[in-house]
Amino acid sequence: MIMSNLYIKCLKSEKIESGARYGQFLINSLRPGQGITVGNLLRRVLLSDIGGTTITAVRIAGVRDEFSIIPGVREDVLEILLNLKGTVFQSKSTDTQFGRLKVKGPAVITASSIQGPSDLEIVNPNHYIATISTNGVLEIEFKFEYGTGYKLAGQTFCDKSEDFLQMDAIFMPIQKVDFKIENVYDNTNYVTERLFIDIWTNGSISPEDAISSASEFIIDLFNSLLQNKFTQDANDLETANPVVPLNPHTNIAIEELQLSVRAYNCLKRAQINTIGDLLEYSPEKLQELKNFGRKSADEVFATLKNKLGIVLK
Incomplete structure (x- = not known):
């Protein structure tokens, strides 16, 4: 919960060369850790979302x-x-x-x-x-x-x-944003943070209006999340987007199996390049490959089981 005596104050506001503007702001009475959260969020929005x-x-x-x-x-x-x-x-x-x-x-x-x-x-x-x-x-x-x-x-x-x-x-009217955080200790050694934000604009918007627009953007963004929360139950999502479990070994090249030259060449000739390709073949269909005999099949079955824990049925 944010402290009730939180406030923002404009410390400086001035025009610099070529009509550009500079402003410095203080946000006081933040809890420990909130300074970096608020500072980063405002900086990102100021630089990317103000038009x-x-x-x-x-x-x-x-x-x-x-x-x-x-x-x-x-x-x-x-x-x-x-x-x-x-x-x-x-x-x-x-x-x-x-x-x-x-x-x-x-x-x-x-x-x-x-x-x-x-x-x-x-x-x-x-x-x-x-x-x-x-x-x-x-x-x-x-x-x-x-x-x-x-x-x-x-x-x-x-x-x-x-x-x-x-x-x-x-389009960006904000040229640069810096911020720094200071700890404040009271008589009881209770710690709060204060956040200093420096904003430079190209002059088309004042730093005061820029930080107000950024704050409104953040409020609208999170209000939108709150208004649209839980629009679908978890069961609805599962029905709408069924997840197909992927075999983690699907994209492994058959070279990783380190098969004998005979077995390897037979698989490559059949355009079997990955474990995923190999798993599409049943043991019977695999033995039907040209020059792929029982010995080569046993080698492939044993290697799949020993290296990857895959058993072809």
Whole structure:
């Protein structure tokens, strides 16, 4: 049972360079051993189950593939895609959305030039994307998606008719999580633990909201387990999924039996490669194999019994 005076406190919350956020939290009055349990669980959920919105595909005017060079633009397409990955977005929507960028040079292009839906906010508007050194125009269309974890670009183009160039997408807004545990002793030498959690985000979510979302995710997960417990009796499970006992020796190669050359060659010619194959033959059927006489059969029966405890009936 968790102690009734358990509480969480925000010790630090600050912005760091490029719009990223850092927060430190204290969870107090944990029983011995609970610190590592709570710390590990929160860290795993924060890093893998908190979602975000990012660019997953682009369409650049006049570009056929990711190895192209755009006239008048200092960066090639691969460099532009890499720079776009560093742009951080905040959105309340989980739907697929689209945006665009159109800039006439000469100009230095930053993330602030991206025009998207009204609920899509750019966290780091000063983030560098590209430089146009002539009076040319750079025009890019963007596809924004919400997700968790990361997604590798499965193919070059999403759809040949759309010519959208896929990008590796990192949805995770949490960049790093650390925690440490300290013991606390009272006047009666009773021990409790306190847990310090440090959270770094990319700025699209505050550390306070991140730890709240992680806690809600954990609560929902275990509530789901409680609501769906014992949906089937053990007898129902046995009926629905009958378990077929497997012979532990089934996949052992017949070479392990170390038979004589004659007996071994006869079995291999009959495509008997494992003990499982051998057990499919009755003693009578086994002796019907070409050049496999009574002596070879007795050798196989004795070896199976002595080495593996298997008796052919």
